[in-house]
Amino acid sequence: MAIRSESLPILSSEDVVTVRRRVRAMAIEQGLKLIDQTKIITATSELARNTFVFGGGGTVLLEALESGGRYGVRLTFEDRGPGIADLTLAMKDGYTTGGGLGLGLSGAKRLSNEFEIDSRLGEGTRVTITRWR
Amino acid sequence: MADQERILPELLSKHQTQILESWSAEQLRNRRPGKAGISEEDLRGQCRDFLNALQEASQDDPSDDLQSPIWERARDILTDISREQSKHGASPSDIATFVFSLKQILFQLLQTEIGKRPEVFAREIWTTTLILDRLGLFTTQVALKIREEVIARQQSEMLELSTPVVKLWDGVLALPLIGTLDSERTQVVMESLLEEIVRTGAGIAIIDITGVPTVDTLVAQHLLKTVAAARLMGAECIISGIRPQIAATIVHLGVDLGDVSTKATLADAFAIALRRNNLVVTRTTPAARRQSAE
Ligand SMILES: Nc1ncnc2c1ncn2[C@@H]1O[C@H](COP(=O)(O)OP(=O)(O)OP(=O)(O)O)[C@@H](O)[C@H]1O
Ligand SMILES: [Mg+2]
Numbered sequence: 001m002a003i004r005s006e007s008l009p010i011l012s013s014e015d016v017v018t019v020r021r022r023v024r025a026m027a028i029e030q031g032l033k034l035i036d037q038t039k040i041i042t043a044t045s046e047l048a049r050n051t052f053v054f055g056g057g058g059t060v061l062l063e064a065l066e067s068g069g070r071y072g073v074r075l076t077f078e079d080r081g082p083g084i085a086d087l088t089l090a091m092k093d094g095y096t097t098g099g100g101l102g103l104g105l106s107g108a109k110r111l112s113n114e115f116e117i118d119s120r121l122g123e124g125t126r127v128t129i130t131r132w133r
Numbered sequence: 134m135a136d137q138e139r140i141l142p143e144l145l146s147k148h149q150t151q152i153l154e155s156w157s158a159e160q161l162r163n164r165r166p167g168k169a170g171i172s173e174e175d176l177r178g179q180c181r182d183f184l185n186a187l188q189e190a191s192q193d194d195p196s197d198d199l200q201s202p203i204w205e206r207a208r209d210i211l212t213d214i215s216r217e218q219s220k221h222g223a224s225p226s227d228i229a230t231f232v233f234s235l236k237q238i239l240f241q242l243l244q245t246e247i248g249k250r251p252e253v254f255a256r257e258i259w260t261t262t263l264i265l266d267r268l269g270l271f272t273t274q275v276a277l278k279i280r281e282e283v284i285a286r287q288q289s290e291m292l293e294l295s296t297p298v299v300k301l302w303d304g305v306l307a308l309p310l311i312g313t314l315d316s317e318r319t320q321v322v323m324e325s326l327l328e329e330i331v332r333t334g335a336g337i338a339i340i341d342i343t344g345v346p347t348v349d350t351l352v353a354q355h356l357l358k359t360v361a362a363a364r365l366m367g368a369e370c371i372i373s374g375i376r377p378q379i380a381a382t383i384v385h386l387g388v389d390l391g392d393v394s395t396k397a398t399l400a401d402a403f404a405i406a407l408r409r410n411n412l413v414v415t416r417t418t419p420a421a422r423r424q425s426a427e
Contacts, residue, residue, distance in 0.1 A: 007222030013315045014287040020347055038347075038378040042386065045349040059222045093387050101350045107386035 002063040002074070010077070011057040016048045019060055023075065030064055030071045031133050040073055040131040043111040046104035047077045047127050053098060055079025055125055065130070072113075072132040080124040087119060140257045141264075142192035144242055145184060152238055156180050159234050171221050179214045186210045191264065199267050211268060215275040225276035232269040236262065296322050298329040305406045306335045306368075307399065311344030314352045323359045330368045337409060338363055339402045343374030353388040360393050369409075371395070373402035 004026075008019055023044045027037040044060075051058040058079030065072040084090045091109070096102030105127075109115040112129035119125040145152065157180045161173060171179075186207035194203040215228050239261055247254045301307050308326045330338055340359065345352060360370040373396040375383075383390070396402040407414065417425075 009219075009222060009224070012284075014284065017313050017315055018283075018287055035378045035381060038382050039385065041347055042349050042382045045347050045351075046386075049349075049351065061222070101354050101388065103350045103387045107350065107388075110385045110387065111382065 001065055001067055003066045004064040005061060007059055007061045009059055010048050010051045013052065016045065016052060019048045020044055022062060023073065026062055026064055026073050027131070030073050032073065032131065036131055036133070039111040040129070043108035043129055044075060046108045047075070047129070050104055051077045051079045055081035070132055072130055074128065074130040076126065076128045078124065078126045083121040083123055083125055084119040085121055087117060139192065140243070140247060140253065141261055142188050144239070144246060145188040145191070148242055149184065152242070153177070153181055153184060155238050156235055159238070160231065163230065163234070171217060175217070179217070182210050183207070183214065199271060207268070208271060211272055212275050215272050216279060219276055219279050225273045228272045228276050229269040232265055232272055236265055298326050300333065301339070301403060302407065302410070304336045304410060305339070305403070306330065306333065306337070307339040307341060309341040309344065309399070313347070314345060314355055319355050323355060326359065327362055327366065330363055330366050336368055337371065337406045338368050339371045339373055339399065339406060341374040341399045341402070342372060343399065348379050348383060350386060350388065353383065353386070357390070371402040371405060373397070373399045
């Protein structure tokens, strides 16, 4: 399913910039339209910054997907930070513990075709998003 | 030390296959699920190369001076392995663990081989620990160096956000933002706009984001804060340079720009600014020009 993959560290705000650029390159390679590129890059920006700010750093796995003639990009953000106590609350528009707009998680979900979040208190958080061509 | 029997190199060659098997199995077990990582085959190859180098070096130099040329091959191999692993997202501690995880396997073998001779056993445990600790530390140095290289490259690649506030007309300022707004500098740039508003008493400020590649919640928050602060100082902001795909993305993010005026281009925003200042731009004809000159 994944025809190419790469894993990148997210340990600084510079890394967030690098991750966006790598995702842009992969989205272009996979033939995503400009609007879909912009959507997945913006979602990337949100999730990568959450990984860095709240997760205390982590990694992202970029996968170029091909499935029955469909092309896409799947991203898995992973950290071993504090985890999220109440996922339903964290997914609510406007909920923030960091003085943000509280739109990163819910926005990333709206910007993606597929969205999965898994978080365990004291263990970490994993968010997977996919955008298809 | 030279005339002491050399247990470690002997152990390494005698149990080569077994050590390789349990060590690479350990590596594979430690791999985080869902992570790309290097392939099983490459991992096995790395383990084999390193074990060979370790065997040769400890054969030739029972001391543990990693700086000596005898250890060069082992160091080179570890450098390659560190590079390869960090390219696949391994952290410095992941890479050090690669080396440290060899300890338990070797200790167990030493125990079965020479456990009955406590003095020799203690000495061998000590030497082996020393060697593996130094090699493990060596990988963290390599990892740090790689990290520094990455950061240096990023700094040159990252568009430095440097934007002067420009005056477009009496009472009309513009801030053309170019670059990524992730760094601390964003705050400084936004503050320089506010200072100019105060200094010039401008009533309208245009923030142009044509040159900002990604508009996410962080950028939106910067913009909203600046607009609110400008308002307190008596200036209205217009945000221009919102490309169609950015507009759509902002909506999906759920960002509410409220009553902030937005325009597609800086020219559109400037036209609005002139109108608010009761100014009109007209095209003159040669005849009209002659008339006004008289
Ligand atoms: N990786 C993570 N680890 C721990 N907590 C997280 C993580 N990601 C998000 N959270 C929690 O979920 C909340 C909501 O996240 P979300 O991204 O929606 O908003 P925000 O980051 O606070 O603000 P914004 O993204 O709008 O700038 C965060 O404030 C934080 O408490
Ligand atoms: Mg966020």
